[in-house]
Amino acid sequence: MNSEAKSHYHILPLRTYITVAGALMVLTVVTVAVSFVNLGGWNAVTAVFIAAVKASLVALFFMHLKYDKKINAVVFLMAILFLAIFLSFTFFDILSRGDIYSEVEKSIKGKAVIYDTMPFDSKSAGHDDSLTVENNEP
Amino acid sequence: MNTMPEKHYLNEKRGWKSWLFTLDHKRIGILYLYGIMAAFLVGGVFAMLVRLELLHPGRDLMDAKTYNQFFTLHGAVMIFLFIIPSIPAALGNFVLPQMLGAKDVAFPKLNLASWYIYVVGALVAIYSIYAGGVDTGWTFYTPYSTTTSTSVVAMTLGAFILGFSSIFTGLNFIVTIHKMRAPGMTWFKMPLFIWGLYATAIIQVMATPVLGITLLLLIMERVLAVGIFDPAMGGDPVLFQHFFWFYSHPAVYIMILPGMGIISELIATFSQKKIFGYKAIAFSSLAIAFISFLVWGHHMFVSGQSQLASMIFSFLTFLVGIPSGIKVFNWVATMYKGIIRFDTPMLYALAFLFLFTIGGLTGIFLGTLATDVHLHDTYFVVAHFHYVMMGGTVMAFLGGIHFWWPKMWGRMFNKKWALLSWLLIFIGFNMTFFTQFILGTKGMPRRYYNYLDQYQPLHAFSSYGSWVLGLGFLIMAVYLFYSIKRGPVAGNNPWGSLTFEWKSSSPPPVANFETEPILKHGPYDYDKIIPERTYS
Numbered sequence: 001m002n003s004e005a006k007s008h009y010h011i012l013p014l015r016t017y018i019t020v021a022g023a024l025m026v027l028t029v030v031t032v033a034v035s036f037v038n039l040g041g042w043n044a045v046t047a048v049f050i051a052a053v054k055a056s057l058v059a060l061f062f063m064h065l066k067y068d069k070k071i072n073a074v075v076f077l078m079a080i081l082f083l084a085i086f087l088s089f090t091f092f093d094i095l096s097r098g099d100i101y102s103e104v105e106k107s108i109k110g111k112a113v114i115y116d117t118m119p120f121d122s123k124s125a126g127h128d129d130s131l132t133v134e135n136n137e138p
Numbered sequence: 139m140n141t142m143p144e145k146h147y148l149n150e151k152r153g154w155k156s157w158l159f160t161l162d163h164k165r166i167g168i169l170y171l172y173g174i175m176a177a178f179l180v181g182g183v184f185a186m187l188v189r190l191e192l193l194h195p196g197r198d199l200m201d202a203k204t205y206n207q208f209f210t211l212h213g214a215v216m217i218f219l220f221i222i223p224s225i226p227a228a229l230g231n232f233v234l235p236q237m238l239g240a241k242d243v244a245f246p247k248l249n250l251a252s253w254y255i256y257v258v259g260a261l262v263a264i265y266s267i268y269a270g271g272v273d274t275g276w277t278f279y280t281p282y283s284t285t286t287s288t289s290v291v292a293m294t295l296g297a298f299i300l301g302f303s304s305i306f307t308g309l310n311f312i313v314t315i316h317k318m319r320a321p322g323m324t325w326f327k328m329p330l331f332i333w334g335l336y337a338t339a340i341i342q343v344m345a346t347p348v349l350g351i352t353l354l355l356l357i358m359e360r361v362l363a364v365g366i367f368d369p370a371m372g373g374d375p376v377l378f379q380h381f382f383w384f385y386s387h388p389a390v391y392i393m394i395l396p397g398m399g400i401i402s403e404l405i406a407t408f409s410q411k412k413i414f415g416y417k418a419i420a421f422s423s424l425a426i427a428f429i430s431f432l433v434w435g436h437h438m439f440v441s442g443q444s445q446l447a448s449m450i451f452s453f454l455t456f457l458v459g460i461p462s463g464i465k466v467f468n469w470v471a472t473m474y475k476g477i478i479r480f481d482t483p484m485l486y487a488l489a490f491l492f493l494f495t496i497g498g499l500t501g502i503f504l505g506t507l508a509t510d511v512h513l514h515d516t517y518f519v520v521a522h523f524h525y526v527m528m529g530g531t532v533m534a535f536l537g538g539i540h541f542w543w544p545k546m547w548g549r550m551f552n553k554k555w556a557l558l559s560w561l562l563i564f565i566g567f568n569m570t571f572f573t574q575f576i577l578g579t580k581g582m583p584r585r586y587y588n589y590l591d592q593y594q595p596l597h598a599f600s601s602y603g604s605w606v607l608g609l610g611f612l613i614m615a616v617y618l619f620y621s622i623k624r625g626p627v628a629g630n631n632p633w634g635s636l637t638f639e640w641k642s643s644s645p646p647p648v649a650n651f652e653t654e655p656i657l658k659h660g661p662y663d664y665d666k667i668i669p670e671r672t673y674s
Contacts, residue, residue, distance in 0.1 A: 082344050085431055090380045093435065093447035 140629035167232030177219035206273035213276030236639035239320025252306035263296030308342030322657030334399020383434035397534030409476025422461035486537030493529025518578025544628030562610030569603025629672025
C-alpha cells in the first residue's frame, strides 16, 4: 500500500518548483521584450514557441507529467501536434496570401494582407486596379 | 419458438424516473435515439419546406428571409442535433459495451450527463428560433454572422453546448475501449464497428474544442466587438473559416466513420463470410481520422485563401480517397462468394456502397482546384455532401437501426413494409439529389431563394423526389413503432451474427450478460463457426 501511495503522490523538492517558476518569469519577460522587435512572419512563431515552452514546463513539473505514465505524455503531445498543425497550415495561407496573383501578374499584397494597411481603408477593400499599382510602386 | 426473457433492461425498472435517472448505457442510447429522431423529424420538415418553396421560381410559400432561416435551421439541426450524435451517441451507446462484452461504459454518470447536455444544447438552439431565427447558413461565416440582426448568439451557444456532449461521449468511448474489453478480446479481435467508433472518438476529443473556441470567438466578436474577424480592427474574416473548418471538416468524418463501421458489420453478417482485409479496414479508419485534420482548406478555395495554401490542401484532399477506397474494395471483396442474404439491414448496406461511392467520387471533382472554382457554392456541392451524409451516414444509420432493432426491443419489424420503405427512400433520394448534380453543373447557386426559369423542371423533379423520400420515412416510422409492442418475437440472434451482443438475450438483461463472456472466436469467423439464426 505504502509503495503504491508513493507512486501516486510524487513529491518534488521545493527548489524545483521555485526554479520552474523562475524560468516562467524569465520567459514572460522574453515574450514582452521580443514583442518590441519586428520579426515579420516570425513574430507569431516566436510568441507561440515561447508560450509552448512555458505550457510544457507547467505540464511537466507543476502537473507532474514528467513523472507520470508515458501514455499521458503521448496524449499531451497529440494535443500539441494538432495545435501545431492548425497554426502552421493557417499560416501557409496568411503569410503567403499576396504572393502569387498570376492572372494580373502583380502582387496584391498591399491589399490582401490586412496587417499592412492599418487602419483599414474602406476604399481599398475591393480589388481596384488603380490602387494596386499605387501600392506596389516603391 | 422464440420467447422473450422475463426480466430485461426495459422492464427491470419502470416509470419515467427510472429513465431520466438511468445510468444504463442501453437506456441512455434509447434516450438519445428519441432525441435524434425528433431532431431528424424537425430537420426533415424544414428540408421539405425548403424543397416546396423551390418548386417554382419566386414566392411559393414563404418570403426570402424565412427561406434563409429554414435552410439554416435545416443544416444546423441536421448536423448538430441529428447526424453528429446519431450513430455514436445512440447506436454506439447501445451497442459498444455489449460488443466489448462489458457491463457498461467506463463512466456511466458522464454518459447520462452528456445526454442532458445534449438536451440543454438542443433547447438553446430551439430558443434561437423564437428569438428571431438564424439566416447565416449552418457555417456562420463572418462577416455576415457578426453583422446580421438574427439570433446568431443563441444558435452558436447551442452548438457550443452540444460540443461538450460530443466530447463526453468520445472520452467515454476511448476509455471503455481501452479498459473494458472482455477477456480474450485483443485489439484485432474487436468488431470493426468499435474501430470506427474509436477513430470517431479521437476526432471528437481532438477537434470539438476548436469548434467551441471558434463559436466563443464569434460570440465575443458580436457581443464585445473584439475584432478578431473584423478587418477594420486588424482582424481577418477568412481566419474564421480556418477556425470553423478545422473542426467541421473532421466533423464530417465524425459523421461518416461510425457509419463505415456499421457497414463492415452488416456486410460480413449478411454475407456469412469472414471480412476481407480486417486490419486494412481498421487502420484505414485511423488513417481517415488523421488525414481529416489536414484538409480543411478545401472548403476555402475561393475565399481569398492564398494559392500556396490551396495547392497544399488540394493535394492532401486527394489522400482521403486512399483509405476510403480501401474500405469500399474490402467490402465488395467480402461479398465475393459469400452467402448473401438481402435482409433489410443488408439492403441499406448496399445502398450505402452505391451512394457513398458516388458521393466520394464527386468529392474528387470538388477537391480539384480548377473545377472547384466553377462548382463551388453550386448545387453540385449540395448534392455531393447529401450523397456522402445522407447516402452514406444516414443509410448506414438506418441499416444499423434495422440490424439492432430486434436486440433493442426483442421484436422484429415487418420486412415487407421495410422493403417498400427502403425502395422509396432509395428512389426518392436519387430523384432529389442526383438532379442537383445536374443543376449544379448548369450553374444553379446553392442557398438561392429565386432562380431562372430554365432551372425549373430540374428543381421541380428534385422536389417531387423529396416527397417520395418523405413517404418512405413515414412508412418506416409507422412499422418501426408498431413493431415495438406488436412485432413477432425476434429471438436472441435473428441475423446469425458472431459478435458478442447477439450472445445475450433480446432484449438484453440490465448487466448485458448473465455471466462474464469470454471471447472464443473472432467477430467474423464464419469460416469456422456457423451461428444459429433464431428468426427467419
